[in-house]
Amino acid sequence: MRIIRNRKIVEDGWIHVADDAEVPADGDVIVSWKRWRESREALLARSGSGSARLGVRLPNTLDPHEVQADLPHFALIAVEFPKYRDGRGLSIARMVRREGFRGELRAVGNVLRDQLFYMERCGFDAFEVDKSKSIENALEAFSELSVTYQDAIQPRSVPRQHRWRRS
Amino acid sequence: MYRYDEYDRTLVRERAAQLRGQIARRVSGELTEDEFKPLRLQNGLYLQLHAYMLRIAIPYGMLASTQLRKLAHIARTYDRGYGHFTTRQNIQFNWPELEDVPNILDELADVEMHAIQTSGNCIRNITTDHLAGVARDELEDPRPFCEITRQWSTFHPEFAFLPRKFKIAFTAGREVDRAAMLYHDIGVRIVENAAGERGFSIYAGGGMGRTPVIAKEIREFVPREHLLSYMEAILRVYNRLGRRDNIFKARIKILVNETGIERFREMVEAEWQETRESTLRLAEGEIQEMAKFFAPPSYESLSPSDALLAELRRSPNADFARWARNNVVLHKQPGYSVAMLSLKASDTPPGDLSDSQMDAVADLADRYSFGELRVTHTQNLVLADVKTTELEKLWHELRALDLATANVGRLTDQICCPGLDFCNLANARSIPIAEEIRHRFDDLDYLDDLGDVSLKISGCINACGHHHVGNIGILGIDKRGIEHYQLLVGGSSGYDASIGKILGHAFPREEIVGAVEKVLKLYVRLRESEDEPFLDTFRRVGEKPFRDTLYSNELYADHPQS
Numbered sequence: 150m151r152i153i154r155n156r157k158i159v160e161d162g163w164i165h166v167a168d169d170a171e172v173p174a175d176g177d178v179i180v181s182w183k184r185w186r187e188s189r190e191a192l193l194a195r196s197g198s199g200s201a202r203l204g205v206r207l208p209n210t211l212d213p214h215e216v217q218a219d220l221p222h223f224a225l226i227a228v229e230f231p232k233y234r235d236g237r238g239l240s241i242a243r244m245v246r247r248e249g250f251r252g253e254l255r256a257v258g259n260v261l262r263d264q265l266f267y268m269e270r271c272g273f274d275a276f277e278v279d280k281s282k283s284i285e286n287a288l289e290a291f292s293e294l295s296v297t298y299q300d301a302i303q304p305r306s307v308p309r310q311h312r313w314r315r316s
Numbered sequence: 317m318y319r320y321d322e323y324d325r326t327l328v329r330e331r332a333a334q335l336r337g338q339i340a341r342r343v344s345g346e347l348t349e350d351e352f353k354p355l356r357l358q359n360g361l362y363l364q365l366h367a368y369m370l371r372i373a374i375p376y377g378m379l380a381s382t383q384l385r386k387l388a389h390i391a392r393t394y395d396r397g398y399g400h401f402t403t404r405q406n407i408q409f410n411w412p413e414l415e416d417v418p419n420i421l422d423e424l425a426d427v428e429m430h431a432i433q434t435s436g437n438c439i440r441n442i443t444t445d446h447l448a449g450v451a452r453d454e455l456e457d458p459r460p461f462c463e464i465t466r467q468w469s470t471f472h473p474e475f476a477f478l479p480r481k482f483k484i485a486f487t488a489g490r491e492v493d494r495a496a497m498l499y500h501d502i503g504v505r506i507v508e509n510a511a512g513e514r515g516f517s518i519y520a521g522g523g524m525g526r527t528p529v530i531a532k533e534i535r536e537f538v539p540r541e542h543l544l545s546y547m548e549a550i551l552r553v554y555n556r557l558g559r560r561d562n563i564f565k566a567r568i569k570i571l572v573n574e575t576g577i578e579r580f581r582e583m584v585e586a587e588w589q590e591t592r593e594s595t596l597r598l599a600e601g602e603i604q605e606m607a608k609f610f611a612p613p614s615y616e617s618l619s620p621s622d623a624l625l626a627e628l629r630r631s632p633n634a635d636f637a638r639w640a641r642n643n644v645v646l647h648k649q650p651g652y653s654v655a656m657l658s659l660k661a662s663d664t665p666p667g668d669l670s671d672s673q674m675d676a677v678a679d680l681a682d683r684y685s686f687g688e689l690r691v692t693h694t695q696n697l698v699l700a701d702v703k704t705t706e707l708e709k710l711w712h713e714l715r716a717l718d719l720a721t722a723n724v725g726r727l728t729d730q731i732c733c734p735g736l737d738f739c740n741l742a743n744a745r746s747i748p749i750a751e752e753i754r755h756r757f758d759d760l761d762y763l764d765d766l767g768d769v770s771l772k773i774s775g776c777i778n779a780c781g782h783h784h785v786g787n788i789g790i791l792g793i794d795k796r797g798i799e800h801y802q803l804l805v806g807g808s809s810g811y812d813a814s815i816g817k818i819l820g821h822a823f824p825r826e827e828i829v830g831a832v833e834k835v836l837k838l839y840v841r842l843r844e845s846e847d848e849p850f851l852d853t854f855r856r857v858g859e860k861p862f863r864d865t866l867y868s869n870e871l872y873a874d875h876p877q878s
């Protein structure tokens with residue numbers, strides 16, 4: 150599957166594992182938050198070995214504080230957007246980044262071009278663009294607005310800019 | 317007022333170009349209407365009964381004469397020759413063509429204007445006291461904080477897709493709240509604590525609409541530097557926990573009510589502890605830099621003019637004297653006065669202004685008031701800095717424009733939503749009711765005798781006409797396919813906020829204005845003196861005599877809400 154990562158279209162190597170499917174022994178996998186809670190030990194034992202990194206998929210109803218203690222175990226966190234206009238995932242992203250999570254933060258679900266700019270500024274760096282849309286077109290979202298007023302988390306290359314902070 | 321620099325200009329231009337692209341993608345079918353809708357709404361573009369409606373932001377009601385001229389040009393070129401000032405101090409045009417909208421936005425950008433976040437489920441235009449910076453009872457000019465908040469909330473990445481719209485108002489009056497602060501999702505009042513430090517009392521969870529709620533105090537004192545972090549904490553809790561399953565329960569007022577203010581406060585405070593020392597913290601120097609934009613204009617040093625104004629108010633020119641009494645407000649700068657222009661005059665809907673009137677008012681602003689004007693949330697205009705000695709000259713000019721009706725604060729200074737004439741949600745017409753009231757109560761002596769009474773009319777329970785908070789409110793409903801109107805009494809939008817009460821069943825179209833008249837007659841009979849305002853009398857005597865006068869021939873108890 151092709152996704153956007155750091156503003157580039159790339160072939161994604163991560164595997165989404167459904168709750169009723171078996172977790173493969175090898176490869177990078179993304180499991181649901183529920184599965185992580187139920188099979189924590191097994192998943193940890195697995196990801197201890199070589200190229201089998203662990204990612205978790207959070208529902209947007211989750212209180213991010215619940216994830217806090219577990220953050221060091223994840224190389225990737227995916228946040229679900231059941232509907233593009235449901236902004237809960239944006240707050241989750243900011244809170245997860247605030248807790249110091251440095252791995253890949255990926256938006257999944259009904260992810261559309263016109264939300265990418267906001268998502269990136271909240272800390273997302275990877276996007277599974279909705280399959281019904283052109284992923285090439287979606288890339289344009291990042292260059293439409295070149296200035297912003299408030300501090301945000303991403304992209305890190307842009308200096309933090311409070312507009313009212315005139316010098 | 318605030319002036320754009322290159323940075324602001326870039327932002328507004330890029331947003332206009334972005335919307336142009338989004339419209340093109342909608343036309344090509346790349347975007348579905350469902351996907352396009354929030355994008356256009358976040359840029360003030362509504363689909364109304366007959367056409368698109370474009371709502372343009374007037375941040376906290378401040379408008380330069382050059383901007384008003386541009387609005388006149390837009391009214392003339394792209395619309396039907398008028399614009400409509402709204403209760404959020406904005407202006408809207410009711411008839412633009414979709415394909416013209418990007419061009420309108422480009423034209424607006426030329427004069428530092430835009431339509432960003434004037435609708436949609438995001439943080440809306442910030443509103444404040446229309447007397448900011450000139451009111452005598454003001455603790456501190458709130459506009460620098462309004463502008464800081466405007467910038468912080470513009471394209472805030474985290475709060476672009478909230479459960480529902482979100483409105484913030486600032487007030488700084490020691491005595492009077494002229495911004496209906498307690499009916500906002502967040503109300504901010506500038507205060508001074510016991511140690512003499514300035515800060516903010518913050519209220520949350522107010523709102524009108526179907527379920528009117530008075531905001532509750534969430535923190536008595538937030539230090540100045542923490543304004544943004546505190547608001548961000550409230551928004552973050554709301555964004556995560558506000559209901560998204562039912563559009564009618566999605567406002568923050570429902571969350572606060574369902575959670576309870578104590579629990580809600582705990583969550584906000586916990587979140588605030590995480591962010592209060594972040595880069596959101598405002599340095600005093602930054603506040604002062606912003607305050608420079610709102611420095612007083614270059615007033616001449618004149619002697620105090622209170623005595624002169626008192627004299628003008630007794631002028632032998634009775635019409636002018638009345639206008640000076642009703643439409644002129646004392647200014648804090650010696651020698652100056654505040655002049656209010658009533659947009660509730662001729663037979664046009666409240667808040668409407670024609671293109672030629674806009675041009676003329678822009679000229680008046682240039683000649684009498686340092687090229688600036690303000691829009692009030694009661695849909696009038698203000699020339700805030702007029703020399704008291706020039707008031708009479710100004711009045712003559714306003715009269716020629718039909719803008720000198722001396723009814724500010726009076727019964728006929730009504731707020732009225734567009735209603736069934738324009739709005740696809742309406743149950744009943746509201747503009748014709750306002751018109752009938754204007755005709756029935758056209759005796760200015762009688763209006764003056766009644767004193768200040770606020771009358772507000774909505775065409776359905778969404779309450780865009782703020783009927784809940786009028787001293788007298790009228791609500792249009794649909795009763796078996798026939799327009800009816802409920803009458804509410806006792807609302808207030810000030811610091812002493814109260815929600816109007818429905819006293820009995822609704823009235824048919826032919827009877828509603830008569831019912832208003834009955835209420836007013838009773839008030840005149842019951843008031844202790846001519847100085848006791850309507851609201852005070854109502855609060856003193858209670859609703860029973862009012863109910864009796866309205867429904868004396870009926871067993872009103874049988875239909876309390878119908």
Ligand code: SF4
Pocket residue numbers: 733734735736739740741742743774775776777778779780781
């Ligand atoms: S109150 Fe109702 S009728 Fe009036 S503008 Fe609002 S939605 Fe429309």
